Amino acid sequence: MSCFQQLRQELRQLEAVFPKDHERFRVESASLDEVTCIFVSPTDDTFVIHCNINENYPHSSPMWFSESEDPVVSAAIENLANVSGASNLLIRLMKQLATSLCNMYNVPVHADILKLDAPMEQQNGEESSESEDDGMDSDLNEDADEDHFEMDEVTSERDKKKEEDEDIDTENLIVLERLKMNQRRDYLKGAVSGSVQATDRLMKELRNVYRSDSFKRGIYSVELVNDSLYDWNIKLQGVDPDSALYADLMVLKEKEGRDFILLNMTFKENFPFDPPFVRIIAPIINGGYVLGGGAICMELLTKQGCSSAYTIEAVI
Structure with a gap:
């Protein structure tokens, strides 16, 4: 068997x-x-x-x-x-x-x-007889057929995952594997942070981010703070060229050599049913939806306005 x-x-x-x-x-x-x-x-x-x-x-x-x-x-x-x-x-x-x-x-x-x-x-019991052996032949054949079908399913799932991984850069695949190893280590030590539900969802979200066209084109980038799935630093590098924000970023680039917005996004253990908390680390932005300390106030980021169906990329 x-x-x-x-x-x-x-x-x-x-x-x-x-x-x-x-x-x-x-x-x-x-x-x-x-x-x-x-x-x-x-x-x-x-x-x-x-x-x-x-x-x-x-x-x-x-x-x-x-x-x-x-x-x-x-x-x-x-x-x-x-x-x-x-x-x-x-x-x-x-x-x-x-x-x-x-x-x-x-x-x-x-x-x-x-x-x-x-x-x-x-x-593995000692009870055996020729008649019992004969009677088991058909069962064994059925088991073999079921086993073959199941192996096909497993192989198909692995092939599908392999195809998905082909869309992810090697550097980011290493990050995903390191996260898995860290999770296993924490499970064995009994030092699990967050929840199983949130961790699974965030792993899927991160994988989807790595595969996304916007990420690959450099519109934004993601870095995990201390390899934590629950703490993301996001560099937003692509904004509407016709916007006032774009013009401000060009001025910032001339003065400080930086033309991106650095966001920090943190997640709670009941994600995705609670929205992430998003704040702007740099530069300092006045007006709009940005509050003191860089916190962003939008309905999308409230319990009433968020939805578990929203992807992280959509939020970004």
């Missing part, structure tokens, strides 16, 4: 054992690259825990993290980092996580958790 098929089988079993209405432990969503689960404490507090599955699973262990600062949850996740070898299987790690949380909260380990085990073990 291939790694993809094994993972898919594990995900099916997890969703079957831990439905969304489970008393103690729930699998909210499950895909080939991420699983989100919820632990319900004895006081009915809920703790959301995320699991990122690497493409070379099960040879590398999944990465676990939670936005909760609960010490019990943090300790249970930290214990998973010490697991290696055959115990790397997602279904075993999930069983260990649920068991640890129950023990730490002094609640009985639910029967569903105790009976959970790797589905592959059922196929």
Whole structure:
């Protein structure tokens, strides 16, 4: 059985054992690259825990993290980092996580958790016969067909991503890869900043910026402050040649050798449902929508005027 098929089988079993209405432990969503689960404490507090599955699973262990600062949850996740070898299987790690949380909260380990085990073990039992082997032939063929179809899907997704990356300069691809590595490091250390939702959206926004025609033509450029996805410095270098602002920038260029507007854009953890905060760092601009300190006052940048459908490039 291939790694993809094994993972898919594990995900099916997890969703079957831990439905969304489970008393103690729930699998909210499950895909080939991420699983989100919820632990319900004895006081009915809920703790959301995320699991990122690497493409070379099960040879590398999944990465676990939670936005909760609960010490019990943090300790249970930290214990998973010490697991290696055959115990790397997602279904075993999930069983260990649920068991640890129950023990730490002094609640009985639910029967569903105790009976959970790797589905592959059922196929390695000593019970075998020629008739059973014959009966399994058709199942194996079906599994092979499903596996082939799934591999085609994965290959197609990778090819699509590769095509998208071809539109991005090597220097910017390095930035994206460095951000991914930093995120993984922070997850393992339990020092995650922001939220999963905001981080995922900002990664997509940054990738789209790098691919955009306006960015490539130098109308604007983007630099992350201290490699933070939540803090962008933006140089706006292309403005309407017929505008008064353009004329002012030409004067600025003659005096100071600078013909761009430097913006700072910061994001909160509930982005994109909260707008970014945008201010002008330089030059000093008087009038218009610019307030003291460089803050920009526009309806677009308020909760009432923003929309999660707006792209960062559109805002810029």
